[in-house]
Amino acid sequence: MILQADKLTLQYGQKIIADKLNFKVDKSEIISIIGPNGSGKSTLLKSLGRLLKPTHGTVLLEGKDIQKMKPGDIARKMSILPQSSTAPMDMTVYDLVCYGRMPHQGLFSSPNKIDEEKIEEALTQTNTSHMRYRRLDTLSGGERQRAWLAMAIAQNPEILLLDEPTTYLDVKHQLDLMNLVYKLYETRRITVIMVLHDLNHAARYSHRLVAVKKGKIFAEGLVQDVFTEKILCDLYDVETSVMSLEQNGQKHLVCFPYDVKQGEKN
CATH class of the missing domain: 3.40.50.300 (P-loop containing nucleotide triphosphate hydrolases)
Known part of the structure; x- marks a missing residue:
């Protein structure tokens, strides 16, 4: 389990x-x-x-x-990203991602080769390599979410x-x-x-x-x-219609809520 x-x-x-x-x-x-x-x-x-x-x-x-x-x-x-993740806004993306390696490091130790590899891998997978030296307060919402996800991934x-x-x-x-x-x-x-x-x-x-x-x-x-x-x-x-759509050769279900359930209306 x-x-x-x-x-x-x-x-x-x-x-x-x-x-x-x-x-x-x-x-x-x-x-x-x-x-x-x-x-x-x-x-x-x-x-x-x-x-x-x-x-x-x-x-x-x-x-x-x-x-x-x-x-x-x-x-x-295990890594968890809550709804509101906070960090000093003058921190860079790279510094944030480095925090993901802390569980694997000894006290006061510096990143080793494995840490650096995992950090680079996380930056690459989240497409954040190009903004590694940007401060968090300069990022859009989507960029910031990717940076936090990179930190979680670096945790391996x-x-x-x-x-x-x-x-x-x-x-x-x-x-x-x-x-x-x-x-x-x-x-x-x-x-x-x-x-x-x-x-x-x-x-x-x-x-x-x-x-x-x-x-x-x-x-x-x-x-x-x-x-x-x-x-x-x-x-x-709510009253909902569910149907199957095919896109790019793959089928998946979608739903369309269209009204409040009978008996629940004001």
Whole structure:
């Protein structure tokens, strides 16, 4: 088992966000967590990445309780990009990406040959080599997202957690980022778990979908099993048409929400 959540109860203060969630990943794949606002998607992802300690239940990383593992041991296995990643805005892209190698370095040590190779590889794969000496405050939203993703890749993780990675990006940069994530899966066979609001991106780029509603797993399975009119209608309380499109010789499902579900209208 690569990653497993067992009977997770997650809360902020007295408010329970998710209750007795079960989730597991036993092979390399891309998984998208979908669901309405406030359903617990990002909260679940934070708990998987050890950013939030469960009130009850456990998260197991390769069979070990993640709360009992050393941060460095986790960072060598898993990288997480939250919704709002922050760093000094006068930092360069190269310096940011170098931080991705810290889990693999000794205290006060300088980057070695392997570190430098991984940094260059991450810059190349994210198409950020040409802006390595640019400051973060000079980058567009799409460029900044690629720089943060390069840092995560330099970490050389086996698991990559992404929380709404396409937020605030225009269509072109959304597609650039999603294509990059899929390419990383294909070339590195890493496990990608991401929270997505764009359902068509989730259907196109994922192998499996986890639908969350009101802190519960509402539906889970292969894209074609979850991405149905009935499930999406009940999940989001909207009437939705789902159809298959063929582009460049490949078929994928798309959805078109067109009305609020009957009985939910004001």
